[in-house]
Amino acid sequence: MERFAPYRHGRPKLLVVDDQSLNIRVLHQLFRDECDVHMATSGEQALNVCQELLPDLILLDVMMEGLDGYQVCQRLKEIPATRDIPVIFVTGKSDEDDEAKGFELGAVDYISKPFNPVVVRARVRTHLTLKLQNDYLHALAMLDGLTGIPNRRAFDEHLAVAWAQACRDGRPLSLLMIDVDHFKKYNDHYGHLQGDQCLQQVAQALASVLHRPYDLLARFGGEEFAGLLPDTDESGALQLAQRMQAAIAELELEHAASDVSDRLTLSIGLATMRPTPLGSADQHLSYADEQLYRAKHEGRNRICAHFYDE
Incomplete structure (x- = not known):
């Protein structure tokens, strides 16, 4: 896998949220060489981890007990610190209405199970690159031009x-x-x-x-x-x-x-x-x-x- 562009805070932080340990292991294996991979096995845990970790990208399972992926995404978008973190839904559901609901809630992409590792890698790479670019532009917009400190x-x-x-x-x-x-x-x-x-x-x-x-x-x-x-x-x-x-x-x-x-x-x-x-x-x-x-x-x-x- 081609390496990601360097992040200003080190390797990109990827959060995998799934209540099935097998899915977590597969995704961890797929990205561990390129990202700092963190895991959550429930919606509640994912919300807590997100606010502490502030990951660069979230791979979020839709179907989970308790808070499902849609509810987690909605909560994340309501919190100022996490609302700009890109979310990719990973799900076995392939109905177009489900995809539309995910995008309406603010997800940036939708991956269906069983997933193709090549496709998952490509999409994760694309969205991490976009996140890095957005972070850079956002950082520039947050600086005072004269003094170099935050504005x-x-x-x-x-x-x-x-x-x-x-x-x-x-x-x-x-x-x-x-x-x-x-x-x-x-x-x-x-x-x-x-x-x-x-x-x-x-x-x-x-x-x-x-x-x-x-x-x-x-x-x-x-x-x-x-x-x-x-x-x-x-x-x-x-x-x-x-x-x-x-x-x-x-x-x-x-x-x-x-x-x-x-x-x-x-x-x-x-x-x-x-x-x-x-x-x-x-x-x-x-x-x-x-x-x-x-x-x-x-x-x-x-x-x-x-x-x-x-």
């Missing part, structure tokens, strides 16, 4: 996923809204080219403070940045915000036009809450924005924080 669109997508996860786990979620103090005056004084260079330095300094893979710093717009800190209480988020201010202070960027200091400074608004289905991610973000407004109103170059109960 507002990326932040919104990650916030939706983090909010849903925090609701399920009952864990705290903290958001930061970060503003470069008097940046318009900086641009007016030093020029837009140096202003762009300033934002690039600020973005890299702020990003260097984040060490967990699921934390996110994004350029929110203009001179504003946003931080997403899953499973982080107010104390932990406050410490991180303080390290961000320290990182900017270490840059010692001159700001002769500032009313706050002769060096570049930040104002940061911090909001922490334990999300519930009764609340919303947008409301949480507005709370962080309220704290940023408070920090600016109270004189800038400071952090204002609050814990909000739903």
Whole structure:
């Protein structure tokens, strides 16, 4: 079998879902040399594995006890983190209505049992290649062109996923809204080219403070940045915000036009809450924005924080 193109995260991850162990063994044997093959033997298990693993492709049996393949596919498409994972149905049913139902639910292909290994390989290869291309284009669309960090669109997508996860786990979620103090005056004084260079330095300094893979710093717009800190209480988020201010202070960027200091400074608004289905991610973000407004109103170059109960 010809090798797949390299994935940015290693070999492609393939999830095989079937309640018949023989079918799983056959498909595992077929793809183990080219993919990291993971297995689930029920619909419920498949949903749990998908949210943890985030596979690149799912081979999903239709006829299973409990949740069948159609129900699993429908659930996957309802979850932001898994809705874009391509699903290929593998089934002994060959009725056109069944195929149509699968495509309506969002499947990308339909393979009938008993399957031809050559056909299965070709179709899996095609959809993994398409997934890689889509991932690459999606990654480009999620980056800010000036600073190279995630953009507002990326932040919104990650916030939706983090909010849903925090609701399920009952864990705290903290958001930061970060503003470069008097940046318009900086641009007016030093020029837009140096202003762009300033934002690039600020973005890299702020990003260097984040060490967990699921934390996110994004350029929110203009001179504003946003931080997403899953499973982080107010104390932990406050410490991180303080390290961000320290990182900017270490840059010692001159700001002769500032009313706050002769060096570049930040104002940061911090909001922490334990999300519930009764609340919303947008409301949480507005709370962080309220704290940023408070920090600016109270004189800038400071952090204002609050814990909000739903």
